[in-house]
Amino acid sequence: MGNKLPALTRDELIRRLMDAGVAPTAQRIAVAQYVMCEGDHPTAEEVANAVRTRLPMISRATIYNTLGRLVEVGLLREVRVPHDESLHYDGNLDPHHHLIDKGSGEIVDLDFNEVQIANLDLLRERYRFDKLVVTIEGTIPHA
Numbered sequence: 001m002g003n004k005l006p007a008l009t010r011d012e013l014i015r016r017l018m019d020a021g022v023a024p025t026a027q028r029i030a031v032a033q034y035v036m037c038e039g040d041h042p043t044a045e046e047v048a049n050a051v052r053t054r055l056p057m058i059s060r061a062t063i064y065n066t067l068g069r070l071v072e073v074g075l076l077r078e079v080r081v082p083h084d085e086s087l088h089y090d091g092n093l094d095p096h097h098h099l100i101d102k103g104s105g106e107i108v109d110l111d112f113n114e115v116q117i118a119n120l121d122l123l124r125e126r127y128r129f130d131k132l133v134v135t136i137e138g139t140i141p142h143a
């Protein structure tokens, strides 16, 4: 599991949805619980597969709409990965970087301070940053 996600109770999850202005329907709760607490940078397809084990009747449109809404209100982030057309969803809202395993595509969160960028101030003089995420492609050693 490469994602550092908060362990939220169902009530805490519902509270977060409500605070963000998202009405907590059973379907939205199921999607939010998976992506915000359990999933590991899943794609929409992976979210659909996981949520359907609990709510078999949930439609693809509901899942996609809910993911879009959770991103819109800032409870989720979209992650784009090199050489992968699918959008991934990230429930870790702390600033962090990613390491992507070349073989499996697994994405591991790296703490923001684990990656040092020497010339950040120089770069900021030349460019305006909206978001700072370093993506490292490599190999995750599995024992």
Ligand SMILES: [Zn+2]
Pocket (backbone or CB within 6 Å): 003, 041, 090, 092, 096, 097, 098, 108, 109
């Ligand atoms: Zn992440």
